[in-house]
Amino acid sequence: MEKYKEVIKELIKFRDERDWQQFHDSKNLALAISIESAELNEIFLWKKDNEVENVNPDKIKEELADIFAYSFLLAEKHNLxxxxxxxxxxxxxxxxxxxxxxxxxxxxxxxx
Structure with missing residues (x-):
């Protein structure tokens, strides 16, 4: 639980230092999650069955990090x-x- 609080604190600090809270309403956070999910899907697009488990894990990490970040911010916004x-x-x-x-x-x- 402490690690989660640390992540939220860093996300909010990053956001607030850039004055981005004004853009982080629920609709935009939900849309960002959807867009980042699509970018995750793109990593697997056109791959054959035998190729999907061998994609670059760094690309997966990058997109998952974005999805989690926006998801955490949306949950925090609604006290979930x-x-x-x-x-x-x-x-x-x-x-x-x-x-x-x-x-x-x-x-x-x-x-x-």
Whole structure:
């Protein structure tokens, strides 16, 4: 938890030193997450099945860092505990995808 607080502190410091808070409303942070996610997808675009696991890990790290940074800032803006919201989602997914019906299949919960 301390590491997370340190990351948030550094993100806010970086943002505030540049007077970028004015641009970091919820809509723009959500759009930034989407755009950075698309950039992550681009790393894998046109790769064959045997190539996707061998892409440059530095490129993956770069895009994931952007996605996490904007996600953390959006969560902080709304006073959301990122760890709790993920745990809550895992619990809800566990209810939607019971092991006995979903193990070994990629079917969506309404197809099980």
């Amino acid at each position: 505990d990122i760890f709790q919201i993920v745990l809550d989602k895992v619990k809800r997914n566990g209810e939607k995808y019971p092991i006995d019906k979903s193990k070994g299949t990629a079917k969506k919960y309404n197809e099980l």
